[in-house]
Amino acid sequence: MINTAGSATAAGSELSRDELTELYYHLRLTREVEQVLTNLYRQNKVIGGLYRSLGQEAVAVGTAYALRRRDDGTGDVIAPAIRNLGSLLMMGARPVDVLRQYMAKGDSPTWGREQNVHFTDYDRGFIGLISHLGIMIEVMAGVAITFKLREEERVALTWTGDGAASTGAFHEGFNLAAVQRAPMVVIIENNRYAYSTPVSKQTAAASFVARAPGYGVYGDSCDGNDVFAVLEMTRKAVEHARSGRGAALLEVHTYRRKGHAEHDSQQYVPPGELEEWEARDPVDRFMRRVIDEGWLTQADLDTIDDQVTKEVDAARETAEASPMPEAEEALAEVYGGSAARRPWTRLATPDPREA
Numbered sequence: 042m043i044n045t046a047g048s049a050t051a052a053g054s055e056l057s058r059d060e061l062t063e064l065y066y067h068l069r070l071t072r073e074v075e076q077v078l079t080n081l082y083r084q085n086k087v088i089g090g091l092y093r094s095l096g097q098e099a100v101a102v103g104t105a106y107a108l109r110r111r112d113d114g115t116g117d118v119i120a121p122a123i124r125n126l127g128s129l130l131m132m133g134a135r136p137v138d139v140l141r142q143y144m145a146k147g148d149s150p151t152w153g154r155e156q157n158v159h160f161t162d163y164d165r166g167f168i169g170l171i172s173h174l175g176i177m178i179e180v181m182a183g184v185a186i187t188f189k190l191r192e193e194e195r196v197a198l199t200w201t202g203d204g205a206a207s208t209g210a211f212h213e214g215f216n217l218a219a220v221q222r223a224p225m226v227v228i229i230e231n232n233r234y235a236y237s238t239p240v241s242k243q244t245a246a247a248s249f250v251a252r253a254p255g256y257g258v259y260g261d262s263c264d265g266n267d268v269f270a271v272l273e274m275t276r277k278a279v280e281h282a283r284s285g286r287g288a289a290l291l292e293v294h295t296y297r298r299k300g301h302a303e304h305d306s307q308q309y310v311p312p313g314e315l316e317e318w319e320a321r322d323p324v325d326r327f328m329r330r331v332i333d334e335g336w337l338t339q340a341d342l343d344t345i346d347d348q349v350t351k352e353v354d355a356a357r358e359t360a361e362a363s364p365m366p367e368a369e370e371a372l373a374e375v376y377g378g379s380a381a382r383r384p385w386t387r388l389a390t391p392d393p394r395e396a
C-alpha cells in the first residue's frame with residue numbers, strides 16, 4: 042500500500058509548545074554544530090571529510106523525533122547515514138562528543154580511531170554506520186528481526202541516499218525485512234545527487250517509493266523540507282512497524298545544498314538550482330510556519346538561537362581542549378585486545394559480544 046495522503050498540510054497543529062520548541066532546538070542545533078565543524082575543517086582541525094546536511098535538517102530531525110528515544114538501551118534503534126548528524130543529536134549524542142569525534146580526539150567516543158558519525162551508543166540506540174553504501178539496511182534488517190523474535194515492541198530505522206538505493210545490499214537487506222515482516226523503517230533520502238550523479242541517472246522509475254508494492258510493504262513519501270510532514274509520515278510508518286504489520290519504505294524529497302563533502306566544489310550543479318532550494322530552506326520554513334500560525338513568537342525562537350549558540354560554543358571549546366590520542370595507543374583494540382577498552386562503543390555500554 043502506498044499512502045498518498047502523506048504530506049498533509051495540517052501536520053504540525055497537533056504539536057504542543059514544548060514539542061515545537063524541541064523541534065526548533067534540534068533544527069538549529071544540527072545546523073550550528075555543522076557550521077562550527079565547517080569552521081574547524083577550514084582550520085584543518087577536522088580529521089577526514091565533512092559531509093554536511095545543509096538543507097536536509099528537517100529529515101534528520103523529523104524522522105528521529107518520531108522514535109521512542111531512551112538512554113537505557115530499551116528504545117528504538119537507528120543507524121545514521123552521513124547526513125544524519127541531526128538524528129544522532131536527537132537520539133542523545135552530545136555535541137561535545139560529536140566535535141571530538143570529528144577531530145579524532147583521544148577522548149572521543151572511538152578514541153580517535155573512527156570519524157564523524159561512525160560511532161555507536163547502544164544505550165541511546167544508535168549504531169555507527171559502515172561506509173559501504175546499502176550495508177546498513179542489511180544490519181538493520183538483522184536488528185529488526187531480533188526485535189521481532191524477542192517480541193520487543195521496538196523499531197529499527199535507517200536512512201539511505203538515492204545513490205545507495207541502487208546497491209544490491211539495499212535490495213537484499215530490505216527484502217529480508219519485508220518478507221520477515223520485521224519492524225524496520227527505511228527512509229530513502231532523495232536529495233537529488235549521489236556525489237555528482239543526478240537522480241535522473243540513478244533510476245528509471247518515477248519515484249523510489251514506487252518500489253514499496255514490489256516488496257509488499259507499506260510506503261509513503263513527503264516533502265523532506267517540511268519537518269511537520271516528515272514527522273507525521275514517519276510516525277505513521279513507525280506505528281505500522283511497531284504494531285507488527287511489517288517493514289515500511291519511505292521517500293523524502295529534499296536537496297543536498299552543499300557538495301558531497303566540503304572538498305567538492307559542486308561544479309556539476311546547474312546555475313540557479315542552489316538558489317531555488319535555498320528559498321525552501323527547512324529551518325526558515327519552520328520559523329515562518331510557527332510564527333504565521335501563532336504557535337511560537339520570534340522572541341521564543343531568538344531565545345533558542347542564543348541557547349544553541351552558547352551550548353555549541355562551549356562544546357567547541359571543550360572539544361578543542363581535548364587531547365589527541367597517545368601515539369602508543371593508536372592500535373589498541375583495533376585488532377583485538379583487552380575487553381576493558383572497546384573502541385566502537387562507549388565504555389559504559391554493554392559489549393555486544395557478551396549480550
Ligand SMILES: Cc1ncc(C[n+]2csc(CCOP(=O)(O)OP(=O)(O)O)c2C)c(N)n1
Pocket residue numbers: 124172173174201202203204205206208230232234235236297301
Ligand atoms: C558500495 C559503495 N560504493 C561507493 C561508495 C563511495 N560513496 C560514498 S557516499 C557516495 C554517494 C552517496 O550518494 P547517496 O546515496 O545519494 O547519499 P548522499 O551522499 O546524497 O546523502 C559514494 C559514491 C561507498 N561508500 N560504497
Ligand SMILES: [Mg+2]
Pocket residue numbers: 202203204230231232233234235236
Ligand atoms: Mg543523494
